[in-house]
Amino acid sequence: MRRYLVLLLVVLGTAGATAAACALSAWWWCLAGPLLALTGAGCRDLLQCREPVLRGRPLAGRPRGGRAVVLQERAAGVDVYAVGHEFLVPSLHPVEPPEEPPVVRVGGPDCRQPYDMALLNVSGMSFGALSSRAVLALNRGAEQGRFAQDTGEGGLSDHHLRGGGDLVWEIGTGYFGCRTDDGGFDAREFADKAALPEVRCVSLKLSQGAAPGGGGMLPSVKVSAAVARERGVPVGETVVSPPRHRVFSTPRELVLFLARMRELAGGKPVGFKLCVGSRREFLAVCRAMVAEGVTPDFVVVDGAEGGTGAPPAESAGRLGMPLTEGLITVHNALVGTGLRDRIRIGASGRVATGPDIVKRLVQGADYTNSARAMMRALGCVDAGRCHTGTCPAGVTTQDRLRARALDVDDRSRRVHRYQRATVRSAVRVMASMGVREPRGLTPAHLVRRTGPTTLRSYAELYEWLEPGVLLAGPPQSWAADWKAADPDGFARCGDGFSGR
Ligand SMILES: Cc1cc2nc3c(=O)[nH]c(=O)nc-3n(C[C@H](O)[C@H](O)[C@H](O)COP(=O)(O)O)c2cc1C
Structure with missing residues (x-):
């Protein structure tokens, strides 16, 4: 109720001043007039649906709305002479540009129901991290724009299914949505839900950039009765997903489990994040794929710059590879093992604009996913309160009154328009580079300033492997890692980082 306090006080003040003007003296109109105007403005805030913060905090949210615009304008400036600045060629x-933006067919030789993925999709964000209205608005946006929404690891909720949008159903270490009583993987429940027509792909989440190796976390304030029901956990208790999976302990077991998931899902595309x-x-996972002759249909690479709905981790940005290096590593490893043609690569990590998409395609991705930019399309104002459940825009709260700030119809249209405009921008950027299809992009299309007078293209900055070279005879720079990569034990791959 505190969010409506300012409006309430103004209404009471207006009533008092108006009564005094009628009963005591006409001078009171000097106060009643402006208060009446404020009451009108407050009612307009409450009833409009363009600004979620104002809808959730009539009058009181006005200063915040102003700040958000200023921040956006500041962010637009780019210092093209700064070392590290990158540009497309x-x-x-x-x-x-082509009439219709290209899509990416996801589905290797073992997939029986391939899916045409858009260049930009909604990255994994669970019901729980997001409000039910936010999940539904993303889903409806996805339906309008024919792109996919990743469910996040919190299970497949009604809100994911009500809008008719395409889904990538994500399974994390908590197996929410297909979880046995003792917290394991329930194959039958998985198969039943994966058969739903809305589920187009299934994805096993191994880790995410915001907290790799740490498992997921949903703070207790966000575990409402609805969220608890979806996940099969107690109401109001913090949900911590284990840091690692139970269903595999070696790269080979991981690959075989992915194949099992695909079978259980009726041949729908399967992948991991x-x-x-x-x-x-x-490389150990790639070796296991080669040895077993089994490949997933996609791999999503998340950068260390990734976000989360949980409290800010002290490790944020300090554990795991940034997206650029992660993407190039995965692309090279799949090319080098001759598997790249069978496996599509998705990329997530601060993808927000058309040029961001093109940059990631140059670095080896086939398509991209976005979480935080989609949240902004939902009305997020970067209040930094995702983990407290008090989001003023109704995006990351489980409080029904607060969630009311988000108008589903309006926001789903905005999500759709944002995705469409961003993909069109990517297509236009590619056309200005002389490229009609993503496969026409090469590492020479992206350049980085490496010093005050030096520029280097990605073709020069990074090593790019030839197809199958790791199997035929790895270059010296990869030989030690390739030799150490053991399909039968992550631990046996050796400790620590050894890549270039
Ligand atoms: C609110 C929120 C919730 C998230 N929940 C999940 C999740 O359930 N599963 C997952 O794989 N990633 C999750 N992520 C990470 C995103 O899917 C994405 O990988 C990461 O934020 C990078 O994309 P971005 O830079 O576009 O936000 C979440 C991110 C946010 C901001």
């Missing part, structure tokens, strides 16, 4: 012979740490460990 335009062509003197641009091409016409990770924030890369050691190159050896990822």
Whole structure:
């Protein structure tokens, strides 16, 4: 109720001043007039649906709305002379952009129900981390724009299914949504839900950039009765997903489990999400794929710059590879093992604009996912309160009154328009680079300022492997990691980082 306090006080003041003006003296109109205008403005805030913060905090939210705009304008400036600045390479012979933006077919040889993925999709964010209205608005936006929404690891809720949008159902270490009583993986429940037509792909989350190796966490204030029901956990108790999976303990077991998931899901595309740490460990997974002749259909690489709905971790940004290196590592490892044609790569980590998408495609991705930019389309004002359950925009709260700030119809249209405009921008940027299809992009299309007078393209900055070279005879720079990569034990891959 505190959020409506300012409006309430203004209404009471207006009533008092108006009564005094009628009963005592006409001078009271000097106060009643402005208060009446304020009451009108407050009612307009309450009833409009364009600004969620104002809807949730009539009158009181006005100063915050102003601040958000200023921040956005400041962020637009780019220092093109700063070391580390990167730019895409335009062509003197641009091409016409295609009428329809390209999509990416996800589905390797063992997949029986391939899926055409958009260039930009909604990254994993659970019901629990997000409000039911936010989940539904994302889902409806996805339906309108024909792109996919990753459910996040909190299970497949009604809100994910009500909007008719395509879903990537994510399973984390807590197996929420397909969880046995003792916290294991329930194959039958998984198969039943994976059969739903809305579920287009299934994804096993190994780790995420905000807290790799740490498991997921949902603070107790956000574990409402509805969230608890979805996850099969007690109401009001913090939910901590274990840091690692029970269903596999070696790279080979991981690969075989992915194949089992695909079978249980009726041949729908299966993949996994990770924030890369050691190159050896990822190579061990590739070795297991080669040895078993089994591949997932996609891998999503999350950068260490990734976000989370949990409290800010002290490790944020300090554990795991940033997206650039993670992406290039995964792309190279799959190319080098001759598996790249069968496996699509998704990328997440501060993808928000058309040029961001193109940059990630140059670095080896086939498509991208976005979490925080989608939250902004939902009305997020970066209040930094996701973990407290008091989000003023109704995006990350489980409080029904606060969630009311988010108008589902309006916000789903905004999510749709944001995705469409961003993908169109990516397509236009590619066209100005002389490229009509993502596969026309090469590492020479992205350049970094490495010093006050030096520029280097990604073709020069990073090593790019030839198809199958790791199997045929790895270059010296990869030989030690390739040798140490053991498909039968993550621990046996050796400790620590060894990649370039
Ligand atoms: C509120 C919130 C909740 C998230 N929940 C999940 C989750 O359940 N599963 C997951 O794999 N990633 C989760 N993430 C991470 C995002 O999916 C994404 O990988 C990361 O934030 C990087 O993308 P971004 O920079 O576009 O936000 C969450 C992120 C946010 C901001």
